Amino acid sequence: MPASGERAAKIEPVTPEKFRIGLVQTRCGLDPDANLELATSKIREAASKGAQIVCLEELFRSQYFCREEDARLFDLAESIPGPSTDRLCPLAAELGVVIIASLFEKRAPGLYHNTAVIIDADGTMLGMYRKMHIPDDPLFFEKFYFTPGDLGFRAFDTKFGRIATLVCWDQWYPEAARLAALTGARILFYPTAIGWHPAEKAEYGEAQHDAWKTAQRAHAIANGVYVAAVNRVGFEGPEDRGLEFWGASFVADPFGRVVAQASHDEEEILVVECDEKVIEETRRGWPFLRDRRIDAYGPIVNRFLA
Amino acid sequence: MPASGERAAKIEPVTPEKFRIGLVQTRCGLDPDANLELATSKIREAASKGAQIVCLEELFRSQYFCREEDARLFDLAESIPGPSTDRLCPLAAELGVVIIASLFEKRAPGLYHNTAVIIDADGTMLGMYRKMHIPDDPLFFEKFYFTPGDLGFRAFDTKFGRIATLVCWDQWYPEAARLAALTGARILFYPTAIGWHPAEKAEYGEAQHDAWKTAQRAHAIANGVYVAAVNRVGFEGPEDRGLEFWGASFVADPFGRVVAQASHDEEEILVVECDEKVIEETRRGWPFLRDRRIDAYGPIVNRFLA
Numbered sequence: 001m002p003a004s005g006e007r008a009a010k011i012e013p014v015t016p017e018k019f020r021i022g023l024v025q026t027r028c029g030l031d032p033d034a035n036l037e038l039a040t041s042k043i044r045e046a047a048s049k050g051a052q053i054v055c056l057e058e059l060f061r062s063q064y065f066c067r068e069e070d071a072r073l074f075d076l077a078e079s080i081p082g083p084s085t086d087r088l089c090p091l092a093a094e095l096g097v098v099i100i101a102s103l104f105e106k107r108a109p110g111l112y113h114n115t116a117v118i119i120d121a122d123g124t125m126l127g128m129y130r131k132m133h134i135p136d137d138p139l140f141f142e143k144f145y146f147t148p149g150d151l152g153f154r155a156f157d158t159k160f161g162r163i164a165t166l167v168c169w170d171q172w173y174p175e176a177a178r179l180a181a182l183t184g185a186r187i188l189f190y191p192t193a194i195g196w197h198p199a200e201k202a203e204y205g206e207a208q209h210d211a212w213k214t215a216q217r218a219h220a221i222a223n224g225v226y227v228a229a230v231n232r233v234g235f236e237g238p239e240d241r242g243l244e245f246w247g248a249s250f251v252a253d254p255f256g257r258v259v260a261q262a263s264h265d266e267e268e269i270l271v272v273e274c275d276e277k278v279i280e281e282t283r284r285g286w287p288f289l290r291d292r293r294i295d296a297y298g299p300i301v302n303r304f305l306a
Numbered sequence: 307m308p309a310s311g312e313r314a315a316k317i318e319p320v321t322p323e324k325f326r327i328g329l330v331q332t333r334c335g336l337d338p339d340a341n342l343e344l345a346t347s348k349i350r351e352a353a354s355k356g357a358q359i360v361c362l363e364e365l366f367r368s369q370y371f372c373r374e375e376d377a378r379l380f381d382l383a384e385s386i387p388g389p390s391t392d393r394l395c396p397l398a399a400e401l402g403v404v405i406i407a408s409l410f411e412k413r414a415p416g417l418y419h420n421t422a423v424i425i426d427a428d429g430t431m432l433g434m435y436r437k438m439h440i441p442d443d444p445l446f447f448e449k450f451y452f453t454p455g456d457l458g459f460r461a462f463d464t465k466f467g468r469i470a471t472l473v474c475w476d477q478w479y480p481e482a483a484r485l486a487a488l489t490g491a492r493i494l495f496y497p498t499a500i501g502w503h504p505a506e507k508a509e510y511g512e513a514q515h516d517a518w519k520t521a522q523r524a525h526a527i528a529n530g531v532y533v534a535a536v537n538r539v540g541f542e543g544p545e546d547r548g549l550e551f552w553g554a555s556f557v558a559d560p561f562g563r564v565v566a567q568a569s570h571d572e573e574e575i576l577v578v579e580c581d582e583k584v585i586e587e588t589r590r591g592w593p594f595l596r597d598r599r600i601d602a603y604g605p606i607v608n609r610f611l612a
Contacts (some may be wrong), residue, residue, distance in 0.1 A: 137593075169513055172592070174484065174524070175480075175603045176596070178480065207562075214523050218528075291440065292439075296485075300606055306490030
């Protein structure tokens, strides 16, 4: 790790309109403590490359345990604040970076959430977002573990501007992106754990990855915000019932252009400079927020309309 | 035009789950009657190729008059029913096809809409959709001409299944696609008139087209429906203040895969077979509708939340 003076010397100063984000894409091992160590070293690396807001992948402290339903795995959960924030808050303060960390939250016995905590650059915990949309599909048995979030869609005023975070399955819901963007966030972060079933990859893998990327690029376009998706890599689980996490963490600008993308299978850190002026320019050119028919959207709170 | 017997012999029968759509991408000339003639011949051609639901591009009866604000151009508007439906309803009955026609509607003196009419295969007018989101940008001065729609987002039960139509600028609004899809439509049609400013094309043209396509593919993905966008081609207006309509009409399947796409500059008819089974399979595999947080979307009726 370079001393902070060396780091500062390497990195150009940014204006308040600009902010640099760091996406940490890693492989997760079986030992939660080792995963935390890995994450902290990657956060240091991202900071050394100039990142001001660092986002970790979903549930970075463990392998993706939702591949199976096993009540013993609730032992992986932790309180918030708790061991992870005890480690990450001082790290954020030391490095002067914002950290977004996705954790398995134990709120009470029998009440667990999939939660992202937002730690400001001075080490204070700004708050948390509890994943609102919970999937349940073969090898993604999240409804067994996570109570749907009850905090709604929210923004956080960090040292480096207002941001919002959503989590994984939320990325398929335009309502979530819209509500988060309407809070005035400059960027939506999506800590993610998505991968291929090996048996499906040949036939559907490319379409699945493309749909995932397209849906999120569209959130950037519809809302004129940056979007950053942070996924893990690596194969987890038994060969016949495991998941190949597809990585490909990326950043889309407010017009949906992919400005950086990681590989499908390597640990990587993406550091990307974002600029509020691009948001302003994009929204002036394509002023979608101007023309929303808020008088006519009320029925969207229905399950179905037929 | 082949006789209907010949046509029937050429085209395989489709099951009730399948339906064939026809997208008519043309150049529009200065004479509204000639444009109507062209449209009717293209509808015949689409039908002869097996199309059951034919969608015309936005405001196909004229060049895109919204390039300028000129009160005399309200003369282009017509009542509904009116001259266009008088011509298209019998044509629909003759060919046994559904027709979606985008018209400049004169509802009352001083009250005009950008309206799509849906004509069933027996020639009856099923109803209309009035464009809800009205743009106003240089060379797209639609707010001067069109009162925003007051009919909401709706579906129409045609002989070939339930469909919904939205219009052009609506395509940037995920709320509109969601509400239309929740009505149970199998497919969302977007009659469109979008093009490049010649001065912008080199720098932004590709990103603009890609954003347009991405936003609509994302509607298909988020909702598990087919999406069909029908745009015009050709350069209209003076060289220095004209628009180059970018064509590229396309059909996306319920997973957002583009299954057909027209060129940027040629008149074309796309005929695509769609299958309700693909909707069912897609939504089973990625059941986004299952997990919507309708308890938490209420604030979406706000202009902004900061």
